[in-house]
Amino acid sequence: MPLFLTDDERRQIEQQRHRDPMGRFYGALVQRVEYRAASPGLCDRETTCDWWHVAAEYLTDAAMVCALLPSANVEAWLRDVTLAIARRPERDWIGPPYRERTTPPIGHLETAHLSWAVSSVLDLAGDIFADDEREELRAVLRNRAIPLCLGWFEVNRHLANWRCVMTAGVAVAAAVLDDRPSVERAVEEFRLCGEIFQPDGSYAESMQYGNYAASALTVAYEALVRYDASLAERLPLAPYARLIHWFAASHLYCKPLSGWGDKPIARAVNFNDSAAIFRPSGDLLLHVAARAAREMPTEAGLARWLFDTHYLAHPEQGPFDRMSFGFVNHFGMLTLPLLTQAAEAITPQEAGISTLQTFGNGDVIVRNTQPARTVLAIRGGGDLLHGPGHVHGDLNSFILTHNDERLLVDPGHSCYRNLIHELEGSTLTHNTCTFATDEQREKLRQEELLLPRVLQQERRAMRSFAPDGTLEPPFDRGARRLLATREGSLTVVGSEAAALYGPPLEQFARFWLMVGPHVLFVVDSIRAARPIRTTWNWLLNNRDGKLNVCWQSDQITARRGQAAMRLVHVGDAALHGPVFGYVHDAYHPLPGQQGEGHPGSGWLFRWHEREPQTTRLTAHAIVLDTPAALDDWRVERTAESIRVIDPRGAALAQLRLDAENEIGIAIPPENRAFHFPSFPSSSLPGQSPLSLRERGRG
Numbered sequence: 001m002p003l004f005l006t007d008d009e010r011r012q013i014e015q016q017r018h019r020d021p022m023g024r025f026y027g028a029l030v031q032r033v034e035y036r037a038a039s040p041g042l043c044d045r046e047t048t049c050d051w052w053h054v055a056a057e058y059l060t061d062a063a064m065v066c067a068l069l070p071s072a073n074v075e076a077w078l079r080d081v082t083l084a085i086a087r088r089p090e091r092d093w094i095g096p097p098y099r100e101r102t103t104p105p106i107g108h109l110e111t112a113h114l115s116w117a118v119s120s121v122l123d124l125a126g127d128i129f130a131d132d133e134r135e136e137l138r139a140v141l142r143n144r145a146i147p148l149c150l151g152w153f154e155v156n157r158h159l160a161n162w163r164c165v166m167t168a169g170v171a172v173a174a175a176v177l178d179d180r181p182s183v184e185r186a187v188e189e190f191r192l193c194g195e196i197f198q199p200d201g202s203y204a205e206s207m208q209y210g211n212y213a214a215s216a217l218t219v220a221y222e223a224l225v226r227y228d229a230s231l232a233e234r235l236p237l238a239p240y241a242r243l244i245h246w247f248a249a250s251h252l253y254c255k256p257l258s259g260w261g262d263k264p265i266a267r268a269v270n271f272n273d274s275a276a277i278f279r280p281s282g283d284l285l286l287h288v289a290a291r292a293a294r295e296m297p298t299e300a301g302l303a304r305w306l307f308d309t310h311y312l313a314h315p316e317q318g319p320f321d322r323m324s325f326g327f328v329n330h331f332g333m334l335t336l337p338l339l340t341q342a343a344e345a346i347t348p349q350e351a352g353i354s355t356l357q358t359f360g361n362g363d364v365i366v367r368n369t370q371p372a373r374t375v376l377a378i379r380g381g382g383d384l385l386h387g388p389g390h391v392h393g394d395l396n397s398f399i400l401t402h403n404d405e406r407l408l409v410d411p412g413h414s415c416y417r418n419l420i421h422e423l424e425g426s427t428l429t430h431n432t433c434t435f436a437t438d439e440q441r442e443k444l445r446q447e448e449l450l451l452p453r454v455l456q457q458e459r460r461a462m463r464s465f466a467p468d469g470t471l472e473p474p475f476d477r478g479a480r481r482l483l484a485t486r487e488g489s490l491t492v493v494g495s496e497a498a499a500l501y502g503p504p505l506e507q508f509a510r511f512w513l514m515v516g517p518h519v520l521f522v523v524d525s526i527r528a529a530r531p532i533r534t535t536w537n538w539l540l541n542n543r544d545g546k547l548n549v550c551w552q553s554d555q556i557t558a559r560r561g562q563a564a565m566r567l568v569h570v571g572d573a574a575l576h577g578p579v580f581g582y583v584h585d586a587y588h589p590l591p592g593q594q595g596e597g598h599p600g601s602g603w604l605f606r607w608h609e610r611e612p613q614t615t616r617l618t619a620h621a622i623v624l625d626t627p628a629a630l631d632d633w634r635v636e637r638t639a640e641s642i643r644v645i646d647p648r649g650a651a652l653a654q655l656r657l658d659a660e661n662e663i664g665i666a667i668p669p670e671n672r673a674f675h676f677p678s679f680p681s682s683s684l685p686g687q688s689p690l691s692l693r694e695r696g697r698g
Contacts, residue, residue: 195386362383491513
């Protein structure tokens with residue numbers, strides 16, 4: 001009996017395959033495998049990646065179909081392709097030419113994927129091979145796949161998504177080969193991998209890499225527990241099952257996206273290296289929905305809700321050549337057996353999820369309601385990071401959506417070997433601040449250069465194992481969350497990130513004050529040891545060329561789709577732009593592919609401070625509405641305050657920046673006013689967070 005398809009699972013799939021939802025996924029899986037098998041060789045007419053990056057999903061899909069619905073064409077294709085991969089030289093099993101070659105050789109991500117691909121075929125479809133061919137496959141797993149993956153652990157001491165993937169490379173091969181010593185090593189590595197996630201389940205790198213890490217652990221868990229059910233007691237599921245809360249909070253909406261067909265495409269909060277069209281892998285979601293159903297019923301139900309939201313309507317929707325590396329996801333070979341065991345769906349509303357959610361990795365996600373008209377997603381200070389890596393210089397940046405349109409965006413990322421990759425990860429291209437001393441300005445004339453030499457955020461972050469095997473403590477990037485609270489229609493979030501820039505900057509505290517779905521104030525409290533100039537960077541979404549934008553010296557008005565935004569600078573900085581930047585939909589291993597943004601897909605505006613200062617308290621006001629209604633809003637400024645007037649002529653919110661260096665906001669309809677310090681001592685490490693202080697009603 002195969003590990004990945006028990007007799008009971010086979011019976012249930014057969015009983016359910018003529019009705020939904022099983023019938024949808026059964027038919028879609030068979031259809032795409034048969035289509036692929038019509039072309040000789042591994043890479044078919046739809047493949048846009050190198051063979052390493054499709055082998056796992058192509059082979060495992062076909063292996064499951066062979067186990068459920070024997071087909072001469074699929075069997076012949078799978079046999080030929082699997083043997084061809086097994087017979088490739090060792091250098092090919094190590095990975096593409098850009099992977100490091102060492103003596104002795106060690107494996108890389110591609111090695112692990114090939115390992116679980118060939119192992120799954122041997123497990124699910126071993127009967128399609130002759131006896132000597134099966135032994136040949138077992139030998140390549142025993143003598144090449146497992147040793148190369150284990151070799152990676154001996155050389156690499158850091159804790160990252162790679163460790164999860166290499167663990168799966170060992171676990172699946174060891175379980176299929178009944179190699180108990182290697183199974184035990186995989187179990188121990190699996191336990192270490194649980195430390196990569198934040199205690200609340202969020203992940204320090206990005207959603208994309210959180211999904212990649214957890215998907216690899218899904219494959220490892222299923223292999224190990226199906227091999228020996230008692231191992232479940234030693235395999236911590238909770239650390240990555242808790243990811244579901246973060247995934248659910250980060251989901252924005254689904255609707256068609258130009259260039260990707262006419263079916264709905266997910267959009268998500270995409271800080272760091274993550275796709276804007278992210279959806280979690282289907283196998284991971286059903287793994288949590290099935291395996292966590294008893295101990296973590298809320299997470300299991302939310303996982304099933306995410307699966308249904310993203311996959312149920314269009315299971316045949318591609319592309320299908322980019323899931324192995326966790327970037328453009330779909331469902332895979334584990335979906336059918338796990339669907340027979342998955343919990344019923346629980347919506348975020350039924351789960352009681354708040355419209356203000358904070359996460360240990362620093363993310364704060366604010367919705368005006370559930371479901372939301374406006375979503376504010378902030379990348380700020382949080383807890384110490386358990387698995388940092390692939391970070392951007394994006395602390396104190398944010399993403400803003402209204403009426404299911406992304407207006408202020410994160411650039412995302414493209415092929416890692418693109419020259420622009422370093423730029424799209426820099427502070428310069430995110431909705432946050434950069435700083436420059438006068439020496440830098442005089443030398444480089446910052447305001448006239450597209451890529452000025454300025455103070456940006458430090459991006460290197462890594463957590464490693466010491467030589468004695470102990471794990472270093474969680475990593476401190478230097479940012480702190482100051483507050484995150486809601487009072488009626490007002491939500492206030494604060495974050496401090498000066499330490500990431502270094503001297504002479506001493507404080508960069510940013511506060512977001514959101515009032516209902518229409519008004520957002522962004523207030524920056526900045527202090528330096530000597531005078532510096534601040535630049536405020538704003539990246540607008542023009543990925544499809546449908547951004548309508550106009551600007552004056554103190555404001556930018558942007559319209560796209562059914563959403564519009566007016567961004568008002570309350571200060572005397574000089575506006576420069578647009579600079580034509582990049583906004584990417586999704587990563588691709590190769591350049592110039594679907595998902596990579598073109599020049600001008602992002603419009604970058606910058607307000608440059610005219611004179612250097614040591615302290616300043618500067619605000620930006622943002623108003624959101626439909627394109628037709630936006631002109632009926634007004635932003636009025638006096639020496640003491642900024643008022644936003646709604647289309648009925650009523651003051652919806654009034655922001656006050658006091659001479660005492662306090663930030664105050666009044667919400668007239670509620671007759672409430674709140675204040676908090678703008679230069680808080682609590683921004684220093686180890687101090688307590690801020691809180692709002694309500695001042696009289698009036």
